[in-house]
Amino acid sequence: xxxxxxxxxxxxxxxxxxxxxxxxxxxxxxxxxxxxxxxxxxxxxxxxxxxxxxxxxxxxxxxxxxxxxxxxxxxxxxxxxxxxxxxxxxxxxxxxxxxxxxxxxxxxxxxxxxxxxxxxxxxxxxxxxxxxxxxxxxxxxxxxxxxxxxxxxxxxxxxxxxxxxxxxxxxxxxxxxxxxxxxxxxxxxxxxxxxxxxxxxxxxxxxxxxxxxxxxxxxxxxxxxxxxxxxxxxxxxxxxxxxxxxxxxxxxxxxxxxxxxxxxxxxxxxxxxxxxxxxxxxxxxxxxxxxxxxxxxxxxxxxxxxxxxxxxxxxxxxxxxxxxxxxxxxxxxxxxxxxxxxxxxxxxxxxxxxxxxxxxxxxxxxxxxxxxxxxxxxxxxxxxxxxxxxxxxxxxxxxxxxxxxxxxxxxxxxxxxxxxxxxxxxxxxxxxxxxxxxxxxxxxxxxxxxxxxxxxxxxxxxxxxxxxxxxxxxxxxxxxxxxxxxxxxxxxxxxxxxxxxxxxxxxxxxxxxxxxxxxxxxxxxxxxxxxxxxxxxxxxxxxxxxxxxxxxxxxxxxxxxxxxxxxxxxxxxxxxxxxxxxxxxxxxxxxxxxxxx
Numbered sequence: 001x002x003x004x005x006x007x008x009x010x011x012x013x014x015x016x017x018x019x020x021x022x023x024x025x026x027x028x029x030x031x032x033x034x035x036x037x038x039x040x041x042x043x044x045x046x047x048x049x050x051x052x053x054x055x056x057x058x059x060x061x062x063x064x065x066x067x068x069x070x071x072x073x074x075x076x077x078x079x080x081x082x083x084x085x086x087x088x089x090x091x092x093x094x095x096x097x098x099x100x101x102x103x104x105x106x107x108x109x110x111x112x113x114x115x116x117x118x119x120x121x122x123x124x125x126x127x128x129x130x131x132x133x134x135x136x137x138x139x140x141x142x143x144x145x146x147x148x149x150x151x152x153x154x155x156x157x158x159x160x161x162x163x164x165x166x167x168x169x170x171x172x173x174x175x176x177x178x179x180x181x182x183x184x185x186x187x188x189x190x191x192x193x194x195x196x197x198x199x200x201x202x203x204x205x206x207x208x209x210x211x212x213x214x215x216x217x218x219x220x221x222x223x224x225x226x227x228x229x230x231x232x233x234x235x236x237x238x239x240x241x242x243x244x245x246x247x248x249x250x251x252x253x254x255x256x257x258x259x260x261x262x263x264x265x266x267x268x269x270x271x272x273x274x275x276x277x278x279x280x281x282x283x284x285x286x287x288x289x290x291x292x293x294x295x296x297x298x299x300x301x302x303x304x305x306x307x308x309x310x311x312x313x314x315x316x317x318x319x320x321x322x323x324x325x326x327x328x329x330x331x332x333x334x335x336x337x338x339x340x341x342x343x344x345x346x347x348x349x350x351x352x353x354x355x356x357x358x359x360x361x362x363x364x365x366x367x368x369x370x371x372x373x374x375x376x377x378x379x380x381x382x383x384x385x386x387x388x389x390x391x392x393x394x395x396x397x398x399x400x401x402x403x404x405x406x407x408x409x410x411x412x413x414x415x416x417x418x419x420x421x422x423x424x425x426x427x428x429x430x431x432x433x434x435x436x437x438x439x440x441x442x443x444x445x446x447x448x449x450x451x452x453x454x455x456x457x458x459x460x461x462x463x464x465x466x467x468x469x470x471x472x473x474x475x476x477x478x479x480x481x482x483x484x485x486x487x488x489x490x491x492x493x494x495x496x497x498x499x500x501x502x503x504x505x506x507x508x509x510x511x512x513x514x515x516x517x518x519x520x521x522x523x524x525x526x527x528x529x530x531x532x533x534x535x536x537x538x539x540x541x542x543x544x545x546x547x548x549x550x551x552x553x554x555x556x557x558x559x560x561x562x563x564x565x566x567x568x569x570x571x572x573x574x575x576x577x578x579x580x581x582x583x584x585x586x587x588x589x590x591x592x593x594x595x596x597x
Contacts, residue, residue, distance in 0.1 A: 117381030147183035230406030244400035259376035299308030384408035453555035460554025
């Protein structure tokens with residue numbers, strides 16, 4: 001049943017393939033132990049106890065009753081005393097029972113739109129990264145003042161314990177051209193605090209600041225746990241790309257589901273443009289390449305060699321004493337020509353300050369940009385739908401297009417692949433049951449228990465407030481195996497009673513009451529084992545284990561109840577009809593034989 005998970009690709013497969021292989025091997029090992037070691041241990045510890053005369057007589061009576069097909073319930077347990085009136089009432093009123101089951105299923109389907117969905121929940125890492133983009137024309141002192149203002153605000157946020165800041169760091173040439181690194185703040189938060197609430201508080205504190213540039217907040221999570229929605233934009237030319245990106249930013253940044261939205265095109269910086277006049281430069285026997293090289297040499301220290309001092313090699317750079325420090329000095333900078341003369345740079349080139357992107361991204365030769373949107377809600381499904389609708393309503397420039405991706409695309413792909421894996425698991429289970437029961441009809445009856453597992457799973461997921469993600473679908477696949485196993489245990493005993501000569505209704509009543517305790521024990525043991533995971537107290541892996549445990553617990557609660565009530569009623573209705581048709585055929589055959597004689 002878990003083997004189809006090993007065929008899932010992308011991030012989902014990387015996460016759960018080891019889980020699928022491990023569970024498959026563990027189940028195979030447990031089957032081997034159950035068929036070999038457990039019987040031996042049972043013989044050693046239980047088989048050597050001598051039976052009393054009363055126990056022997058009771059066992060002989062039970063064997064005789066079983067052989068005659070007259071097995072009766074003797075001294076029902078307290079649990080059976082509660083269950084027997086229920087099963088007898090449902091068997092006498094199958095229409096009401098099945099109608100109630102259909103209503104329950106309809107109510108379950110009606111609650112699906114209320115379910116929050118995501119890809120993978122937040123990992124709960126207690127680190128936050130804040131990036132500050134300051135006016136590129138500002139000097140280092142101005143950047144330090146703006147960064148200090150942000151740092152003080154971050155330290156006042158409740159739950160933030162440590163703030164580590166890094167400001168600037170660019171080289172001399174980058175500083176001259178208006179570049180340099182932005183300010184980055186690494187925040188360490190309280191491990192026991194709600195990380196989502198602390199992140200929201202950080203955003204609120206930063207929003208109140210003025211004159212600090214552009215600030216973005218992002219959790220320091222792994223890539224697979226990111227909930228960011230990426231909007232990919234492409235256009236044939238730069239103007240159309242800028243216009244389309246601006247339109248997308250304007251459309252999504254004020255949505256109710258948006259915490260912040262940024263674009264990689266927004267990272268533009270002013271730079272000094274040296275546009276060489278080829279004809280003017282040629283008069284001095286200079287080319288564009290030579291002019292660019294001379295300007296670079298003037299702006300950067302020249303390497304002149306290495307020296308060894310105290311067993312250490314030190315590189316020597318010579319700084320031009322006439323190095324230009326302002327735009328005007330650069331224009332007046334004199335270049336040496338091949339003829340030995342000099343010429344000022346402004347005589348052969350236009351030197352201006354202009355804005356330009358720090359990077360250019362292309363895909364198959366087409367300029368692209370990306371708008372990254374961070375949702376303010378854990379319900380990625382709703383956020384993705386709202387963003388997709390907003391992007392679809394945009395009137396983009398001709399030749400430009402936008403598509404929603406990121407976590408939304410990962411979620412859709414993961415849900416689709418795991419959905420196919422769940423269907424494959426159901427098909428494998430059905431084929432195995434057909435081969436075991438030698439019937440096409442009874443395995444279908446057994447699979448009826450699976451949809452009812454969704455009732456408890458959805459209701460408990462709604463009650464807990466934990467979104468439904470790919471880990472929840474893994475829980476659904478686990479439920480398939482557990483629920484079908486309980487149904488098999490019940491129906492197999494009912495078939496045994498029928499083989500002994502019991503009528504369908506009688507066999508269903510006896511079989512259901514006898515299998516009540518093992519079915520409840522299986523469900524209760526699994527639920528109790530998963531409670532710590534459902535409460536999220538299992539450590540850093542709780543963002544995966546918690547939704548899985550919630551789905552399994554809720555599904556077992558509803559499916560166990562419905563397996564013990566709906567499945568016996570449906571079995572009696574379907575198999576009882578076959579029994580009645582067979583009885584009519586026998587009666588007609590007997591009547592025909594009697595008439596012929």
